[in-house]
Amino acid sequence: MSTAPDPRVWQAVEALWEAAEAEQVADPECFLAARPALEPAVVELFRRLWAQRSEDAQGASTGVTQLLAQQVGGHSEARYRQGQCIGRYRLLRQLGEGGAGVVYLAESVEADLRHQVAIKLLHERLDDNDPLQRSVQQERRLLARLVHPCITRYHDSGVTEDGLSYVVVEYVDGLPITRHVREQGCSAAVTLRLFAQTARAVHYAHQNLVVHRDIKPSNVLVDSRHDLPKLLDFGIAK
Template identity: 40%
Template sequence: MTNEKKRIEEIYHLALEKKNRKERSDYLDSACGNDSKLRASVEGLLQAHDKAGNFLEVPPFDPDVTLDTSPLTEGPGTNIGNYKLLEQIGEGGMAVVYMAEQKKPIRRKVALKIIKLGMDTKEVMDTKEVTARFEVERQALAMMEHPNIAKVLDAGTTNTGRPYFVMELVKGVSITDYCDKNKLTTKERLDLFISVCNAVQHAHQKGIIHRDIKPSNVMITLRDGKPVPKVIDFGIAKATSQRLT
């Protein structure tokens, strides 16, 4: 972890201990001084933490929103910012995931997830609001550095107003499929599960709530021939279901 990230994390945790908003603001004035970039990073994490605090009381999605099954206009060959969609690699009730190629500042393969119609910017919240909310989430996710968490690299809104996330591309199979196909023993399964628990704990310490832990969101990839669990889609459900206040 860089010195800058350590400083952000230290200020963030100390700010959480303050009793009210005024004490927190006074502390940030003192700790951050005139460093507006540092303060913005810390405040982004604090906002994400505050949003996560009441996630059990907030419905996962707006009950007035009806999902639309109309096809996406984006597809293989489409350019979204610095990314070119290559092929669809997954689809759920709310989003489609593509393998994409990042063109700059470096060339690499990534996973890009686009929200479907019915959960897009125009129906859930206005473009400015969703962009701001995604930026808060992106800053929080950027703080996580754990070998068992698939890193979120970028986020934004397409030209058609759809929110999207760019994530580390994890090539593998779900944790349950891997365990069954390789006939792992109970101990071997528990070893993998402990790694998943450590990843979730790391996220919780950063104020991030996954809200959708399930086998399909825990992938197993091989590194030097050894299985490595990767938790994917951290914070996405929360980022798309809660309004900024």
């Protein structure tokens, strides 16, 4: 069993994996050799996950986040289930899982604040000097400063009874911006509007001295209720 990687390394591996899948890479060593500037930690983790996928019975159908969750021991598996509470929120279902943690859809248990949120929960109990722990603390601080219609709102944060850190943010019910444009058959005008709204959100963050550092389609969801792009996941922002 491995420990969860530095979030910066994980983000780089995710991007590298997406590029490999887009290029339909058959030989990972040739793919890596064409990128000599990669950090050794990124190369090592990419190789490990690629080898694991080759051994996996499901082969190419296994996603990179699933592979890394297996590497770190599947910490989130059966830890929290539907109906359990984290802080002031009741879990409804799991939304996704990555190398650092798991994301749940939840709702407030307070009758006058019955709204849905997304809870990002770390896989492991970590000390304050751990890169993942610092990442959670950084995301909480940065999101609390940003109030913009196209940036996910910060709601809450804390530590569970068993010592796992979590951040509560606005839940966005929607698709990544590229899928939304494709599946909804958006016109050029609508596509440009979504792009411009996203750019204004990024500009607003920069005005507040926040650099996202991981802008990609999966981190820009289009809210299906309001047809607004929402920039999310400030885990490696500065």
